[in-house]
Amino acid sequence: MNWLGDHDHGWSPGINEGLIHKVVVTTSDRTVAVCDDGTPLFLSVDDPLISSQELHLAGTLNGVTYYGVRCPEIRDLNYEALRPVLVQLDSQGFIPVSAAMQVLDFMEEHRFCGRCGAETTASVSDRGRHCAPCGLTQYPRISPCVIVLITRGDEILLARAPRFVEGMYSTLAGFVEAGESAEHACHREIQEEVGVRIKTPVYQGSQSWPFKHSLMLGYWAEWESGEIEIDCEEIVDAQWFHIEKLPKLPPHASISRGMIDAYISQRLS
Numbered sequence: 001m002n003w004l005g006d007h008d009h010g011w012s013p014g015i016n017e018g019l020i021h022k023v024v025v026t027t028s029d030r031t032v033a034v035c036d037d038g039t040p041l042f043l044s045v046d047d048p049l050i051s052s053q054e055l056h057l058a059g060t061l062n063g064v065t066y067y068g069v070r071c072p073e074i075r076d077l078n079y080e081a082l083r084p085v086l087v088q089l090d091s092q093g094f095i096p097v098s099a100a101m102q103v104l105d106f107m108e109e110h111r112f113c114g115r116c117g118a119e120t121t122a123s124v125s126d127r128g129r130h131c132a133p134c135g136l137t138q139y140p141r142i143s144p145c146v147i148v149l150i151t152r153g154d155e156i157l158l159a160r161a162p163r164f165v166e167g168m169y170s171t172l173a174g175f176v177e178a179g180e181s182a183e184h185a186c187h188r189e190i191q192e193e194v195g196v197r198i199k200t201p202v203y204q205g206s207q208s209w210p211f212k213h214s215l216m217l218g219y220w221a222e223w224e225s226g227e228i229e230i231d232c233e234e235i236v237d238a239q240w241f242h243i244e245k246l247p248k249l250p251p252h253a254s255i256s257r258g259m260i261d262a263y264i265s266q267r268l269s
């Protein structure tokens with residue numbers, strides 16, 4: 001299995017232990033400051049361009065500690081949307097930028113307490129935001145989402161959502177509801193979106209995916225019964241594709257593509 005950020009044990013989230021310190025610069029629109037070649041621009045912590053900005057710690061990867069700042073666009077810098085910046089990177093770049101963006105989203109969206117409305121402050125001991133008047137501490141939001149590769153011998157069931165780029169099909173995905181197990185979510189989502197039944201889903205691995213704060217839980221499941229019947233809202237088309245005649249697929253960076261590629265190599269070996 002191979003996808004961005006899948007197993008980099010060198011990553012220490014929320015830990016400042018690097019000898020080198022770098023800053024990712026972002027805006028509230030979730031754009032990222034980039035170099036001329038489109039890769040993320042990392043500033044030093046004492047760069048005058050960000051001297052008035054608050055740094056938020058993302059974590060340390062292989063001796064480099066990463067921070068994020070969020071502020072209106074700085075003149076002289078170029079910006080790019082998060083998705084195209086991320087999907088071209090390797091895990092060494094993907095992990096800190098993805099983490100910084102999610103930490104900054106959280107800090108920006110939890111400036112006030114959801115329970116009493118008072119202003120919150122960053123906790124000194126962890127990554128939470130604390131409300132002194134009522135005592136509530138909130139932590140960065142993570143939304144578990146199942147993503148399921150459904151197979152039937154040499155065929156894969158892939159679907160198109162309305163937001164997908166032209167011609168692209170992907171594995172089916174959906175958020176885990178409160179009170180539901182991930183496996184239950186697999187059965188429910190598949191039934192709702194394409195009307196087929198699957199055998200027991202087998203866990204393949206996970207991927208942190210910052211659109212917006214998803215934790216993708218990858219499963220593989222064999223088709224059990226039923227014909228494709230789409231709901232036409234979340235899904236505009238779904239088909240069985242032979243592994244030798246596949247449509248345009250999601251980028252290699254994604255867990256969806258990682259699971260598809262792994263299944264194909266397994267069938268062809």
Ligand SMILES: [Zn+2]
Nearest residue numbers: 113116131134
């Ligand atoms: Zn409060």
